[in-house]
Amino acid sequence: MAKRKFKRLGLGGTFDLLHRGHKHVLKLAFQLADRVVLGLSTDRLAAQLKGRPVTPLEERRRRLEEFLRDEGFLRRVEFEIIDDRLGTAVEDPEMDGLLVSVENRKLGEAVNEERAKRGLKPLEVVVFEKVLAEDGKPISASRIRAGEIDEEGKIKGGGEPSKK
DSSP, X not given: OOOOSEXXXXXXXXXXXXXXXXXXXXXXXXXXXXXXXXXXXXXXXHHHHHSSOOOOHHHHHHHHHHHHHHHTOGGGEEEEEESXXXXXXXXXXXXXXXXXXXXXXXHHHXXXXXXXXXXXXXXXXXXXXXXXXXXXSBOOHHHHXXXXXXXXXXXSTTOOOOOO
């Protein structure tokens, strides 16, 4: 296996309903780094960001731990419970990378601006594309909750995929 690029990589999220997109990005994080600092949103932050109820924090964390254990990653993760968008990435002097979605690229810039104010080295920001469902739209917990798709991104109800 190739040498991992980062010693400590930050990855934040709500991880509401653990779906194929989440699993993909988690596997990517562990391919890239020796250790992954997983910032898990509090219930308050998650509700604020999502604008809807989400699975309670302890259940989200339990599902993540189960998945990471099954994948052999549990010993390489550090959970941080975060109550703001920037999380602990702005204060962790050992962190050297940050994994963000295309939609959150600006968040990576904001983290590095705050790190500079604190006299910390900037993080290398790695941007990933979200995993798409069968209909070509991103897999998301809100789409799963709405019954459009399942956790794997398959269209529910047997209808034709939309072309939007």
